[in-house]
Amino acid sequence: MNSRVSHIVVVDDEHDVRTVLTDALRQIGYTVTPVSTGDELYAADNVDLAVIDLRLNNEDGLQLARQLRENSDIPIMMLTGKGDETDRIIGLEVAADDYMMKPFNLREFTARINALLRRSQNAGTKRVSVETNETVYQFDDWTLYLSRRLLQHADGRTPDLTYGEFSLLEAFISSPQRVLTREHLMERTHGYDSDSLDRTIDVLVVRLRRKIESNPRIPRLIKTERGLGYCFDASVTKLVPQPH
Template identity: 30%
Template structure:
């Protein structure tokens, strides 16, 4: 039974989410504010986090960023703020999905299931590394450990969000293949999830900052003008 950490200060909304997800066979733990949510995060090891942005004692964005620095657990932000700038900001700091209030319980459950499904598939993938023609390790190369869900640059681990890792894994498994923004969106979110092409641009920008020696002159994640992006070892 998947464990959901719900951080939401509105008890009526929290009750509805908890009841609905419990009926869908989720084990829901509720934190009514940032302090309770952080305490639960450190004790229950959630499989997914549903996080409200406006909390009485904390900024949900700050909590999201804090959680992301220590864990790759999928994070879904829920908020009454529907502006594109707010959704982009959440994605930049580490959220994997953003759901605007009011929303249907059915959609919330579907998105939660999608996040968990993609996380489970990735976590059970077999570790794989790119072949080295010379038999020696190139310290400049990017490597991905599927089992640990970790990207290595210069043999040092790089922290990524759930969606960033999914994009990087897709790139790495298909070097040289050009992916359109729409293809990348469909791969990381599913065709039924509301996202924009700007979402992909945000993830690409963040990935370049993390894996490129010079993000302004990328040697690995390259833009194919008018089409999308491609990855080169």
């Protein structure tokens, strides 16, 4: 059994902010490395989650998150300032798994960090499950191998899904052709409720559509139900492994 304590790197060029976030995370049992630059982030070993400020003094936090995402699938939490709505949405679409606007409540911050790590660790457990006992879902021209977290198209393509995108797809295929509210999807993907202004699910849907829809601008699979949420408009077949 792996009992290693999760390691979080906090990237923020404001010393006071780094100190407050580091103390809050250490108090709930995490190993935390506070840094002020991307180079220091990359120098850290065995990182399980990164908290990155969007607006760093000498570098672009969004670009830093992009670069990290290209080389790692660890959860990324973006911190943004008031009035950065556009940057916040772009950050989620491109790289981040969640965001919070400064100033924020430390209790909510730690709850969101807990949720991100929990979902990431659960996904890691599934990746090493025994393939012979694997549950497989089929929809449209896609096959989803659940324990391997592998999505494969009939033409052989296997798009990489972040753990957030995978969790969203798993929520959809478990309740096909039903309207699912943003609150329900937020609970399934992040482990906590959100308010009506939270765009996290919307941008996750955009990202997932880009990977599974033939035309993301005219989606056939993930339909928007205005004022309600989303509906996965596909017939889903579940193939359960037979006992030997």
